[in-house]
């Protein structure tokens with residue numbers, strides 16, 4: 001069938017990869033990207049698709065119910081891919097309310113609107129909520145998060161995402177709204193905002209600035225290349241079952257300190273620097289408050305039921321990522337100087 005899909009947060013890191021994939025792979029779908037363009041939203045991420053006939057950008061806030069209703073009225077969406085969120089754990093520690101507003105209120109605003117517009121004909125509709133493995137809490141040395149793992153969020157960010165997941169399930173059970181949730185592990189790749197570990201360290205290595213490692217660097221994350229994540233979302237959107245949850249992960253656990261050493265090694269080679277030069281920049285700093293020790297996803301359900309698995313080995317994905325940043329220094333410069341925020345005015349306001 002032909003869809004008209006609302007992607008929220010399409011100017012962000014994962015949202016821009018998801019928008020690109022859907023706009024290019026499904027020319028018969030109409031894709032509307034609704035994004036508030038917070039500090040994390042960057043339309044330069046979508047330059048290559050912005051003039052495609054099946055793509056439309058709309059600036060707006062998912063917490064503004066009148067605005068969201070008008071959008072549903074105008075476009076008669078058949079699907080929602082909900083990516084918009086406040087996504088950075090450290091920011092949630094300094095400003096938890098911003099996370100409640102966007103992640104909880106924003107999600108419920110979208111759910112409520114979808115329910116009101118779709119209740120006469122639920123057939124062929126889907127509300128897909130993109131969530132995180134952080135809702136499951138923190139693991140010790142053993143074990144994995146499965147779809148049955150109890151929720152145990154421990155940061156304001158993960159508590160807000162857990163709350164939004166609960167509302168999504170509540171709308172399924174109470175109103176029969178067709179929903180799917182996927183919970184993914186840490187993503188990395190092109191267009192990643194340099195406040196998160198990997199792009200921050202790439203930028204600092206380039207500029208020979210200290211690489212801040214929280215605590216002893218022993219916390220473990222399970223890393224997945226962002227293009228593999230959005231391919232999984234594509235498979236789940238088209239083949240997944242309403243009411244279900246799917247975990248997405250890379251089976252690729254790294255201690256922070258080891259990942260940064262691998263990054264330093266690869267960047268020294270690519271930049272023609274002396275072996276070991278970038279490692280000297282590693283600086284251990286005060287730990288994140290309530291820092292979760294380990295995340296690791298069991299993605300067996302997704303593999304067995306829908307046939308998805310990651311396509312890239314981590315070293316290869318990291319190398320591709322570094323190459324992208326080295327070839328896109330202008331993007332990095334715009335992001336670090338704030339210039340990217342002028343792109344909307346020059347590109348869209350005049351239309």
Ligand code: NAD
Pocket residue numbers: 008009010011012013014015034035036037038039040041042060061062063082083084085086087088102106130131132133161183184185186187188193
């Ligand atoms: P991001 O911070 O890069 O992008 C978020 C986008 O949402 C930005 O474009 C921003 O402008 C937009 N936005 C924020 N508030 C908005 C609002 N009120 N109205 C409309 N738009 C708004 O985030 P990301 O890393 O791409 O994450 C996307 C989603 O995936 C989030 O829901 C996040 O919880 C989830 N997730 C992220 C990761 C990861 O490693 N980055 C892993 C698993 C799940």
Ligand code: DAU
Pocket residue numbers: 087088089090131132133134184185186187195196197198200212213214215217219220221256288295
């Ligand atoms: O697990 C999925 C989550 O991954 C997503 O839901 C979040 O949106 C995303 O931001 C990410 O959260 P993390 O907190 O794991 O990502 P971050 O890049 O902030 O940190 C990764 C690890 O590196 C974490 O253990 C904290 C550590 N760290 C981070 C920064 C920014 C450092 O040691 N130094 C740093 O400067």
